[in-house]
Amino acid sequence: MGKVLESSVDLIARELVIHHKRNVKALCYYTDGLVDAKLLDETVIRPLLQARTFYHDADEMLSGSQMMQELMTGLIIDTSIALLDTYELGIEGVLSGDTLVFLEGGDRALLLATRGWESRSVDEPQTEPVVRGPRDGFTENIRTNTALLRRRIRDPQLRVEGMKIGTKSRTDVNIAYIKGTVKEGLVEEVKARLSRISIDAILDSGVIEEFVEDAPLSPFSTTQSTERPDKVAAALFEGRIAIFVDNSPFAVIVPVYFWQFLQASDDYYSRYWVGSFFRLVRFSAIFISLTLPSLYVMLVSFHHEMIPTALALSIAAGRESVPFPALVEAFLMEGAFELMREAGLRMPRPVGQAVSIVGALVIGQAAVQAGLVSPAMVIVVATTGISSFAIPNYAASFSVRLLRFPLLIAAGTMGLLGFAGTLAMIVVHSLSLRSFGEPYMSPATPFRPEDQKDIIIRVPWWRMNKRPQLAQGDLQRMAPGQMPKPPDPEDKPKRDGGTYSVTDAEQSERRKKLEKKKSAKKQDTKQQDTKQQDTKQQGARQEEFSAKPEGQRAQKRGQVKLRAFGHGAFDRAGADAGKGNAQSGKRKKDRPWRKRP
Secondary structure, three states: OOOOOOOOOOEEEEEEEEEOOOOEEEEEEEEOOOEOHHHHHHHHHHHHHHHHHHHHOOOOOOOHHHHHHHHHHHHOOOOOEEEEOOHHHHHHHHHOOOEEEEEOOOOOEEEEOOEOOOOOOOOOOOOOOOOOOOOOOOOOOHHHHHHHHHHHOOOOOEEEEEEEEOOOOOEEEEEEEEOOOOOHHHHHHHHHHHHOOOOOOOOOHHHHHHHHOOOOOOOOOOOEEEOOHHHHHHHHHOOOEEEEEOOOOOEEEEOOOHHHHHOOOHHHHOOHHHHHHHHHHHHHHHHHHHHHHHHHHHHHHOOHHHOOHHHHHHHHHHOOOOOOOHHHHHHHHHHHHHHHHHHHHHOOHHHHHHHHHHHHHHHHHHHHHOOOOOHHHHHHHHHHHHHHHOOOOHHHHHHHHHHHHHHHHHHHHHHHHHHHHHHHHHHHHHHHOEEOOEEOOOOOOOOOHHHHHEOOOEOOHHHOOEOOOOOOOOOEOOOOOOOOOOOOHHHOOOEEOOEEOOOHHHHHHHHHHHHHHHHHHHHHHHHHHHHHHHHHHHHHHHHHHHOOOHHHHHHHHHHHHHHOOOOHHHHHHHHHHHHHHHOOOOOHHHOHHHOOO
C-alpha cells in the first residue's frame, strides 16, 4: 500500500498498537482533507484504542481474522464497514475519502466510511433564477444532489444506480429514474451509452453529454442540463432519466424535446394565464433572435419594394454615410455584441455587468456618429440580443445565436430565396433529430393530442390529468374532475366550533334533493314552452281563418266538423255542404241527377 501511494504528503498512515504483550498492531490509511476528522476519531481511532484494553485482558490468543471480525461486530458500530479482499478497492476507497484499516496477521482489510471534505452549501441556482418557486440548487457533492431529489420524490420506486467512469479520475456517476414510470428499454440504453465511455477523466457533466447525445454534430442539443432539483423531479415524473456526475452542480436529463428548452420553472408555479403568456413571449423571442438581422439585411439589400415608403426613406437617410453594405454592417455589429457579451461573462460579476452595459452604449453611439453603422442596424442588433436573453436555457440560446450567422449570410447573398431555403433546412434538420430514440420535435410531430396541453401554452393543473406519452404504465397523473368552483348555497356545510360537521350521507341527500329540484324546474320550463307554442299556433290559425272569404270559411267549418268523426266520406260531405252554401243561388232543378228522362 505504501509503495503504491508513496511520496504523497496528503496520504496519512497511522499505526496503532492494540495489544502490547502480543505486539498486535493496526495500520490506518486515509487521505488528509477528504475525511471528516471528528468522524475519523469517533468511529475508527477511538474503537481501536478501546480494543487495546479488550485484547489485553483476553486469555485466548485471537488470530488477525478473528480480531477483525470482532472489530466489525462489536467495536466499530457507528459507520458503514466493508471487508475487502483486493488492494485496488482499498486504494480507490482511500482516494475517495474512506479509511482503510489493516490488522497484523489478517489477510483482509476493513474499509470504513469517513468521507467529509469541504463543499459548497446548497444555494440558489446561478443560471436559472426564478421569481416564484424553490430556490435550492445542486452542488458539487453528488450525495447532496441525490438527497435533494429524494426530498421531492419520496417514492420507493425511485432508483439511483451508480457506476465509475474515467480510468484516472474514477468519477462517480449516478442515474436516477422512477421504476414503473420510465421505459425499461430507455434505462438499458442509458446504461449502455455510459458504459461505452472510455476516457481518463470526467470533470463535469458536460463531458458526459457529448458522449451520450444522438446527434453530436448538430447545433441543437439533444440533452438538457439543469441546476434545479424541482426540474429534475418533474422530468422523472414524466418518465425521463437524470444523470448525476460527482463534482458537477448540473444534472443531465434525457430524453428531451425541443419545447422543453423554452419552458421555465415559473410557468408551473404561476397561474396558467401568466405562464402561457410568457411562453408565447419566449417563442416570439426565439423567432426574432433567429431571423430579425437576416430579414433586415434581405429587405435593405434586395427587396426595397416590400418596405413601406416612409420607412424606406428613413432607412436610406440613415445609411447615406455608411460605407459598407448591409451584410458587412450586420456582421460588424453582431461581432461587437458577442464580444461584449463574452467579456461580461468572463469578468467578475459587478465589473462584467458594467462593461456589457456601458460598452454597448458607448460603442453603439460612437459607431453611429462615425458613420460606420446606421441607427437602424443598431436597433436591430440590440433587439436581437435582448430577445436571445429571453430564452431560459443557455444551450438553446447558444444554438439560436450560432444559427443566426449562416441565415444572415444566405439572406445577404441570395435574398428571399436564400433566407427561405436556409430556414427550411434548419426546420427539416430539427425534424430529423432524435433524443434517445424519441422524436426531437414531439409531440408536435408526430402529433400527440393529449400532450398539446403543455407545449406552447400551459393549461391549468386540473386539466393535465395524464402524463406525457413518453412514460409507461399508469399514465393517470391525477383524478379527473378537479376543476375548482364556488360552493353551492344549498350545499353549504354548517360549522360547529370552527369545523365542518356535515356527514357524507347528509351531503349526498342534499345533492339528491338539488338534482330533483333542478329536474322539476326543467320539466316546468318545458311545459310552459309547450303551452306558449300551442297558443301561438292556435292564434296563427285563427288569423288565417279570419282572413279567408265567407264561402271558404263555411267550407272549412264543414271540413273541421266532419273530420272529427274520423272518416273520409264525412270530409267529402262537409266539403259538398260548404260548396252548396256557396252556390245557394242555383235551383235544384239545375242539378243533373234531379232531371227525369
